[in-house]
């Protein structure tokens with residue numbers, strides 16, 4: 021019997037798991053996919069928002085501004101990649117100016133930090149490649165960029181290192197409420213837990229329905245992006261939003277944590293929750309809209325397009341509550357943007373909720389280790405450090421991914437950490453091997469070989485990300501027997 | 502670790518090997534080749550089909566056989582080789598930074614550098630094919646490596662986009678391994694592969710080639726399940742009414758090669774947007790004194806023999822530079838005329854040319870009978886008849902030194918401070934023949 025079982029290992033579930041791991045509890049984190057951060061938490065803008073945007077009084081506003089302030093400490097402990105680069109909401113005319121002033125006022129109420137209304141010259145000085153037509157902007161010093169999947173992985177890994185039992189490939193298919201606990205059905209053995217936390221993202225309505233909670237639905241709203249080579253990264257230094265209008269929120273342009281230019285997202289309600297296709301029409305719209313902020317990016321330098329789905333609830337705000345009907349069942353649902361930013365603050369609040377519910381008693385652990393062992397990223401090390409490292413571990417001198425300069429040592433490290441992984445995408449999200457301009461063309465065969473050597477998985481059984489996403493069908497000559 | 506060499510060659514493919522050998526023959530002593538792979542040979546190691554060496558060795562070799570001849574030559578010399586070594590950058594002092602498991606992080610000094618890093622393939626993202634992002638999408642070169650080097654089959658039912666030579670060679674290779682290659686699609690109205698490959702790799706195996714076609718969507722959540730193909734109009738835009746779903750488990754992309762110039766950029770070598778390789782002179786010198794470039798890093802070659810030929814020039818250039826006999830003067834400049842996409846070299850110092858200068862060029866569209874002409878002002882200085890010129894086939898065009906000198910008033914090298922003389926290279930079509938294969 022677990023004290024608490026968390027369903028969904030996105031950023032929300034992982035942040036909650038890590039926060040709860042600070043207490044003497046038996047904890048379980050369930051994830052249907054082969055790796056953590058396989059849902060929305062892997063495909064979004066990767067921005068730690070300043071917190072001026074969400075309407076004052078909403079849960080989004082409350083948790084966003086608070087979450088933002090927790091990131092410096094988290095980065096120190098978990099080393100996932102975070103930088104406060106600041107953001108601009110740029111305005112072109114008087115209408116925009118009014119909106120920007122309103123955002124500023126709203127931001128002050130939300131307790132957002134580092135806000136300032138600035139003129140076009142201020143923007144131009146910091147962002148020389150933006151449009152000449154900018155008149156005014158809302159500058160937010162406290163906004164930052166992170167690598168969202170690395171953040172989620174870091175949270176989950178540190179949770180596991182502190183005793184959380186992570187079960188991958190474990191889809192929750194039913195939940196039964198007993199007198200004093202829940203029985204959670206999966207395709208493996210059922211799991212028993214006193215408290216259940218529903219952090220299933222796009223599927224949180226489905227999970228809630230399993231215990232009879234039917235007062236919200238999750239509607240997927242897709243956001244499509246275009247990612248460019250690092251050669252375009254210099255075009256922006258910070259995060260560039262457009263002023264929201266009746267017509268929409270506009271698209272943003274950002275230099276990602278790792279230095280690529282990224283534009284997007286679009287915003288379209290779709291039918292299927294797991295449809296993360298990209299489409300020519302939408303991407304063309306994104307490109308067109310982005311040119312308004314940043315006129316000169318080079319489409320020849322596009323690396324890939326991708327999309328992620330927002331889990332928009334019919335309640336139009338985050339749902340963060342213990343069910344009144346079903347005590348011990350906690351919904352963390354409808355966590356659309358700024359859910360990434362809010363995650364650490366939501367996790368702290370969940371601890372308060374659990375404490376207040378008196379279902380289980382919270383006892384701080386004496387031996388919680390907040391530190392996650394950092395990766396030795398060859399691309400970020402100086403020659404002296406590298407020489408010392410390679411002398412001890414020669415595999416750090418063998419570069420496997422030429423575009424992102426990722427060594428064999430990093431890949432082996434990823435494969436031997438506390439979260440067991442075996443897919444190409446899991447390796448990619450931890451090391452960046454395959455994320456560069458050649459998109460794995462050069463390193464895929466080499467990584468297959470390393471996975472085979474390290475884990476003993478036959479190459480034809482190695483997958484890209486999900487069950488059925490095999491890379492090769494078999495040995496030559498034998499493949500068809 | 503800091504070491505000093507006369508010449509460091511980056512890349513141990515056919516270009517790097519031939520350049521090193523040529524430098525050696527021209528008297529350079531202390532030569533090092535850096536290669537990130539575990540063996541020399543470059544892309545040739547995975548090109549197990551034949552058709553290499555027809556010009557250079559006057560016989561038809563496979564890729565590995567062609568490279569083996571160079572490896573054997575190199576082994577007879579004192580040229581030093583570091584394998585499993587990745588060059589990371591060239592700094593402002595022209596020092597090479599490289600890393601390897603055996604030597605750690607190295608900073609190498611040298612009198613001259615030859616860039617021979619080859620090229621990489623364009624990807625799905627670069628040509629923006631939309632839809633889902635399952636497994637089963639490979640560039641043709643990656644599939645070739647998986648099959649020929651690693652011994653694995655990427656899939657069973659294959660659609661190939663792009664009819665470049667690698668795509669064609671792979672259509673045959675996959676068929677021979679038992680896969681079903683359903684079709685090869687080509688956006689343009691003509692294949693950019695060589696005629697020989699179209700016949701021997703597609704026609705001989707009854708693999709259909711659909712010209713004016715592209716892929717508009719990829720289907721499949723986990724593994725590729727199919728693609729939507731479409732015919733394109735004269736602006737290359739997909740025609741909705743022609744959309745057709747083709748089931749398959751694998752998509753191979755053969756949609757172009759890009760010279761791999763990240764290291765060149767770190768050394769501030771100036772690149773030409775037409776070739777995506779460095780601007781070079783007659784001995785393949787770049788704008789940075791002492792840095793030379795050859796092979797696919799300079800411009801994409803379809804025939805390796807010309808790679809070797811070009812590399813020999815770079816090796817000779819580096820040897821002169823190291824001896825202090827290199828004059829950076831630019832006396833002439835080649836200019837694209839009518840019908841030409843690029844001409845290499847982009848500049849010349851006529852004093853470095855012994856008796857002929859070899860120009861490499863590509864045409865911008867197919868020509869039937871035509872004449873390639875080089876002009877200085879109003880004087881035709883050289884011409885060559887061709888029965889056929891295709892954008893996919895690089896043209897080798899020789900101009901005699903006397904022809905160049907005879908028509909320009911040449912002054913002593915030191916005195917040249919004015920604009921270089923322009924040599925305009927153009928194609929004069931005799932009959933543009935659209936019915937060509």
Ligand SMILES: Cc1cc2nc3c(=O)[nH]c(=O)nc-3n(C[C@H](O)[C@H](O)[C@H](O)COP(=O)(O)OP(=O)(O)OC[C@H]3O[C@@H](n4cnc5c(N)ncnc54)[C@H](O)[C@@H]3O)c2cc1C
Pocket residue numbers: 027028029030031032033050051052053056057058059060061062063064065066067068069190191192193219220221222223224227241242243244285328329330331355356357358359360361362
């Ligand atoms: C286009 C876009 C841009 C965004 N940009 C930003 C931004 O810049 N800044 C910001 O702060 N926020 C942003 N967000 C919001 C942020 O990405 C999300 O709020 C956050 O990732 C949600 O995390 P999650 O853990 O709730 O969901 P997810 O990451 O989707 O995690 C839910 C997990 O539950 C698992 N699961 C589902 N059903 C089951 C089941 N039955 N059994 C077991 N496991 C199950 C899923 O597999 C998944 O891994 C953006 C969102 C989108 C879509």
Ligand SMILES: Cc1cc2nc3c(=O)[nH]c(=O)nc-3n(C[C@H](O)[C@H](O)[C@H](O)COP(=O)(O)OP(=O)(O)OC[C@H]3O[C@@H](n4cnc5c(N)ncnc54)[C@H](O)[C@@H]3O)c2cc1C
Pocket residue numbers: 511512513514515516517535536537538541542543544545548551552553554586587588589617618619620642645666667670761764795796797798802803804805806808
């Ligand atoms: C599929 C295919 C079929 C072909 N068919 C034919 C044919 O039938 N006939 C024909 O004549 N030609 C053919 N060619 C063309 C010919 O093979 C190429 O033009 C030739 O190999 C290019 O030589 P290169 O040395 O410039 O590049 P490559 O062979 O690519 O060599 C470059 C080398 O540099 C190394 N390198 C790159 N970056 C670094 C770094 N940073 N540090 C260290 N090392 C580095 C690489 O590992 C590689 O070994 C074919 C090519 C392909 C791909």
